[in-house]
Amino acid sequence: MRTLFTVLGALALLLPFSCKPSNASSSESPRDVLIYGRGKDSISLDPAAASDGESTKVMDNVYETLVDFSEDPARPAELIPCLATSWEEGKDRLQWTFYLRKGVRFHDGTPFDAQAAKFSLDRLISGGEWGPQTAPYRGNFVDVKEIQAQGSHTLVIRLRRPSVVLLRNLAMFCASIVSPTAVKKEGRQFGDHPVGTGPYRLQSWKKDVRVTLTRNEDWWGDFRPKLRTIVFLQVRDWPSRRVQLEAGELHMVDNVVFQDIQNLNQAKGVEVQVKDGMNVCYLTLNNEKPPFDHPLVRKAVAMAMDRARIVSRGYFDFARPARDLIPPTIPGHSEDVAPPEDLDGAKSLLHKAGFKPGTSVELRVMNNPRPYLMEPDKVAELLRDQLAKIGFVVRIKKLDWASYLRGLQEGEHQMALIGWTTDNGDPDNFYGPLLSGDLVGGTNYSRMRNAQFDALLREARGISDPKARVQAYAKIQDILRKECPLVPLVYTKIASAYRSDVKGFVRHPIKIRLARVYRE
Template identity: 35%
Template sequence: MIEEVTAVDEYTVKFILENPYAPFIKNLAMFATMIVSPEAVKEYGEDIFKNPVGTGAFKFVEWVRDDHITVEANEDYWDGRPYLDELIFTVIPNNQTRLLELEDGNIHLMEGLNPTDIKRVRANEELELLEAPGLNVGYIALHNEKKPFDNKQVRKAMNYAINKEEIAEYLMGGQATVAKGPLPPTIWSYDDSLEGYPYDPDEAKRLLAEAGYEDGFEFTLRTYSAPRSYNPVGARLATAVQQYLSQVGIKANIEQLEWGTYIEEGKAGKHTAAFFGWIADNGDPDNFLNVFFNSANRGSTNRAFYVNEKVDQLLEAAQQITDEAKREEIYQEVQQIIVDDAPFVFLNHMKMQIPIRKNVENYVLYPTNNKYFHKVWLAQ
């Protein structure tokens, strides 16, 4: 993709690309594509990630694995010294424990709020609930190269069999919207003509019979335990899905794995079906569609191991066009194909919700879920 990189002067870098690549500028804003200090790489080598060096508002102090990360104000930050002297990111695995710590004033803000605790937060005079639409999607990746999910009719049946409206309303506490396809409605190029897969167990049974599975089938459904921002209820979602599938004759045996193992085996395709999700890195549709469905990403982010040559061609064409109107046309065509192929069970888009102490000032909730503390301060 990148043919050459040159430093024009102290504050300017020039990239020469091998081909036109429309998402390039937005991709540069992602954490994974930030320019790294060559001196730091030489000094730390493979341990560079344990000794991060950057130009941000805060400087790294220490990282105690599974406990906390501490950073301090960068006195020489180009946009002015931050108001806060120090930031501590504390690991608290349990949502309830985390909320108790927030209520007691031991922490100032948190992620991972249970939908059932929303009223509790709103009733607390010392807390505020920040809310915004999310750029995310939760889904079940159906391994398209493994039986029975190599059959499109079966994949469609899976989508019809699950009552996503009930999940969004009751399990997610009304804080989710039903996914009708792979893109959240908050992103440009979203196709609002998509009907998705409304709950229709009779249609699911018909499709199963048509595919030769009139009596249903049995498979292993993988899940994780810890809540995610696109799935705040963790493994409870798998239990709900299991119950819906049983009503159309599909037996899902739930297998729960530790997160690190879960991701590695998901990349390797060791699952038959597994829960995953995605939060936008940069707000470009390519960051969803190319990530999920480009066949070149099998073994990485294409967890459905989905292959469609036309989709590959369309995604490549959209990357090389800078006219957003034309890109939008292509992405809407891709969405139609994807929904018809049903490589995923499209589940939901979660609203972003961050409870904070009311003395935290100027904290902004970003749809990409990035955290910026440069302009944040604590009121007395």
């Protein structure tokens, strides 16, 4: 009953704006309102501090970046202007100049200008009120030497070394431009009171229930969003979300459980979009904790993986096996970074490492689905069974999403199921956040520290020739073959379902954009 009351509560908030007659059913809501069902609440709406998908899907509609990704489904990773109308690279490749859009204001009325852009990016790199350890994406900007505001609408970024990924990093949600006025007012609570320049603004946030956005009537864009209100409603379990979608109480859901896609396609009044994702699900191994502080043990775990079984049993064939962090749609992908399945070979490596059969280890898993892990329990059980074949006794520990992430960042785990969806469509956005030594305590959950890896990663960021850059990543992959800090498992498809009266939605592999969505 709690779920039903939650939906009714979300609708009750909208009643003052509704022209529906008083005897309208609970499944009805104004046509300019969209109720988006999801399994988990956001953690923070501060782009400098957040790293989880439930937060970014809200922030994608509240904030904007200097550079953005194209909305054209045929070219989703192409860069286009946003808060910067144009930009140019200096001849020495160590300076970028951005010419900013004029006449833009933040939701609180603060003018957007070069000082605001500088404030936002400086804060991202430094960690702002929280310090550098809380800025999960600061590693993407280690090449930035200095940011200067030149006049009111010109921003200059100076680099320590050339970077071919700077523009892509500036299109990521973490580089969203925030209101300096609001940050100075709210301090550490800014993530609860976000203020950007985007097409929607925060109306209210009741934690673990709903986030309500309302249209920004002063948005600078060349069209007016048709939805007046968007409610991100937490409905924890998938069966409830599915039932409420079919009943029309929810208008859109993501993280669709793959085994239900066929049934949803046949449901009256429901449509489903399934697309290839730019993501990876992997098993992170804590390189600082026994027994995974030994590279032979880590490699043995990788050799125990039956990826074909994981794809069929855990993903109902809506995925493909992965042996590299980089998905096949991104340059630099390799098919053989992780070793193939070989149980006898795995046992031999464990013997060399002095591993004792029957050793108990803990496998952590989140209690809610992710785009790369729709069935956390099922996949965890598959891994448990596979590792039992080489002598591990695996204890599965389920945690809520916030506690799960915090434990990974603090290194509490031995091993854990986790994944990554690219923020910019570049190979650097996989190897950098997930394995850079600078991000131990952040998104480097494997806690690998390898100076040679970090140096090669920095070198690859500055290579502009595509073929030479792929060769640079091949050197990085050689280190990963030796160290095996984590175990790539699968690349998954992504699925969204929505009512047939919802129009204008195109699932983007990087961002969840709702400004062009409307209901007929």
